Amino acid sequence: MQKYDVVIVGAGCSGIFTALEIVKNSNLKVLMIEKGNSIKKRVCPKRTTGKCMNCNPCNITTGFSGAGAFSDGKLTLSPDVGGNLKNYLGYEKTQELIDYVDSVYLSFGADDKIYGNDHIDKIKEIEVEAIKNNLKLIVYPLRHLGTDQSYEIYSKIEEYLKEKGVDFKFRTMVEDLIIENNVVKGVKTKDETIKAKYVVLSVGREGSEWLRNICHNHNIEAIPSVVDIGVRVEVRNEVMENINKYLYEGKFIYNSKTFDDTVRTFCQNPSGEVVIERYEDNLITVNGHSYKDSKTNNTNLALLVSKTFTQPFKDSIGYAKSIAKLANMLADGKVLVQRYGDLKRGRRTTEERLMRGNIVPTLKDAVPGDLSLVLPYRIIKSIEEMIEALNGVAPGFNSAETLLYGVECKFYNNKVIVDSNFQTNLKNLYALGDGAGITRGIIQSNSNGVYVGRHIVEEEK
Numbered sequence: 001m002q003k004y005d006v007v008i009v010g011a012g013c014s015g016i017f018t019a020l021e022i023v024k025n026s027n028l029k030v031l032m033i034e035k036g037n038s039i040k041k042r043v044c045p046k047r048t049t050g051k052c053m054n055c056n057p058c059n060i061t062t063g064f065s066g067a068g069a070f071s072d073g074k075l076t077l078s079p080d081v082g083g084n085l086k087n088y089l090g091y092e093k094t095q096e097l098i099d100y101v102d103s104v105y106l107s108f109g110a111d112d113k114i115y116g117n118d119h120i121d122k123i124k125e126i127e128v129e130a131i132k133n134n135l136k137l138i139v140y141p142l143r144h145l146g147t148d149q150s151y152e153i154y155s156k157i158e159e160y161l162k163e164k165g166v167d168f169k170f171r172t173m174v175e176d177l178i179i180e181n182n183v184v185k186g187v188k189t190k191d192e193t194i195k196a197k198y199v200v201l202s203v204g205r206e207g208s209e210w211l212r213n214i215c216h217n218h219n220i221e222a223i224p225s226v227v228d229i230g231v232r233v234e235v236r237n238e239v240m241e242n243i244n245k246y247l248y249e250g251k252f253i254y255n256s257k258t259f260d261d262t263v264r265t266f267c268q269n270p271s272g273e274v275v276i277e278r279y280e281d282n283l284i285t286v287n288g289h290s291y292k293d294s295k296t297n298n299t300n301l302a303l304l305v306s307k308t309f310t311q312p313f314k315d316s317i318g319y320a321k322s323i324a325k326l327a328n329m330l331a332d333g334k335v336l337v338q339r340y341g342d343l344k345r346g347r348r349t350t351e352e353r354l355m356r357g358n359i360v361p362t363l364k365d366a367v368p369g370d371l372s373l374v375l376p377y378r379i380i381k382s383i384e385e386m387i388e389a390l391n392g393v394a395p396g397f398n399s400a401e402t403l404l405y406g407v408e409c410k411f412y413n414n415k416v417i418v419d420s421n422f423q424t425n426l427k428n429l430y431a432l433g434d435g436a437g438i439t440r441g442i443i444q445s446n447s448n449g450v451y452v453g454r455h456i457v458e459e460e461k
């Protein structure tokens with residue numbers, strides 16, 4: 001039977017920074033088990049063919065560096081954005097970790113430009129318009145890697161970890177944990193049992209349902225949390241010109257008048273592309289990214305409505321998945337797209353209507369249809385209000401030709417209860433990153449990984 005000091009389940013953004021920190025500061029023997037491919041084998045056929053080929057597992061969401069590899073690589077350098085780490089570690093410690101992670105990216109070749117720190121007068125003008133339209137603008141420093149640079153940097157990190165002696169098992173799914181007397185002792189895959197003193201669960205949103213079941217089966221404390229449901233909006237770059245230029249990404253928050261729900265913008269991609277995310281059981285949702293060197297005429301961003309459920313309902317992942325499945329059903333296994341004007345007029349979008357405007361959809365195989373048959377009224381209403389409010393900051397945002405792709409969901413609802421070192425109620429078992437409901441973005445998930453890596457090294461001293 002194989003034996004390691006540390007087994008890291010999921011070689012995504014949080015897991016790889018746990019490994020980096022351990023190999024930098026100790027001789028502990030580390031194994032990373034990842035259900036997707038090594039980075040070199042992560043090829044999404046859609047990038048060349050324009051069509052999703054239903055790879056299993058999906059190369060966009062699984063493999064070395066997880067959801068980070070083909071992300072837009074926006075490093076949000078503030079504890080206020082991309083997760084709840086500050087609730088566990090405090091603001092200063094979180095900022096310290098973020099700055100450290102940023103320096104690691106720079107050492108692996110990240111671009112040194114930072115958005116959000118200059119053009120203060122222009123940013124103030126955007127903020128004033130936001131206030132007038134009942135929106136709250138969150139300003140923070142942001143480094144943009146782009147999908148191409150992210151891929152290069154993560155390739156170098158994979159090489160570095162291998163040189164430092166980290167072992168990898170790719171295309172291997174961890175199925176279960178070995179637990180004895182409330183202490184974790186290792187993991188089980190389909191073919192083998194691997195013993196380890198420490199097990200780190202860094203499974204991302206891709207593994208959040210798996211983690212929820214693991215928690216349920218082994219009495220690991222977890223609670224249902226918020227779920228985000230919405231659409232990805234695509235407009236011409238001209239509409240978002242000032243926000244793209246001075247902020248790169250505008251983080252706006254709105255509380256809807258009708259339902260008092262919180263709606264937020266998320267993951268803005270200037271000159272970017274709308275992409276699909278494929279989950280187990282062929283569930284498809286939508287996302288976006290952009291390349292540093294290859295530009296489109298469109299900007300995309302998500303509008304997400306946050307929902308928290310109260311007793312007796314606990315399955316918010318199931319709720320969001322049911323909505324996504326409905327969209328897939330109506331779009332024949334694909335993503336739906338509707339013009340905002342058609343949604344408001346209560347009619348479906350057709351191929352002919354889609355072709356009328358200035359916007360050429362970047363997600364080529366999206367199917368024109370009717371999102372009002374998919375999204376609950378409460379969510380549609382909140383999104384409509386948000387679009388109208390954003391029109392005050394970015395005139396043209398509420399144009400009839402604005403495209404809404406559906407649906408976008410964030411399945412980070414299973415919140416694992418951890419102590420201040422991210423250890424679960426089972427000894428030596430850690431849970432971190434998006435899958436544990438702690439983070440929501442690259443830099444905070446990396447920072448979470450660094451913290452856990454350092455803690456394991458300290459425990460061994």
Ligand SMILES: Cc1cc2nc3c(=O)[nH]c(=O)nc-3n(C[C@H](O)[C@H](O)[C@H](O)COP(=O)(O)OP(=O)(O)OC[C@H]3O[C@@H](n4cnc5c(N)ncnc54)[C@H](O)[C@@H]3O)c2cc1C
Binds near residue numbers: 012069173289441443
């Ligand atoms: C298209 C896209 C664009 C994005 N753009 C940005 C951005 O610009 N900026 C930003 O801050 N964030 C962005 N994000 C979000 C960001 O990528 C995530 O927040 C981050 O990757 C979370 O890190 P993680 O380690 O928690 O999970 P992940 O990086 O998702 O890694 C989890 C890994 O665990 C593996 N796994 C799951 N279950 C198992 C199992 N049972 N056994 C073995 N392996 C398993 C998965 O295959 C995956 O590789 C984007 C996400 C997507 C999908």
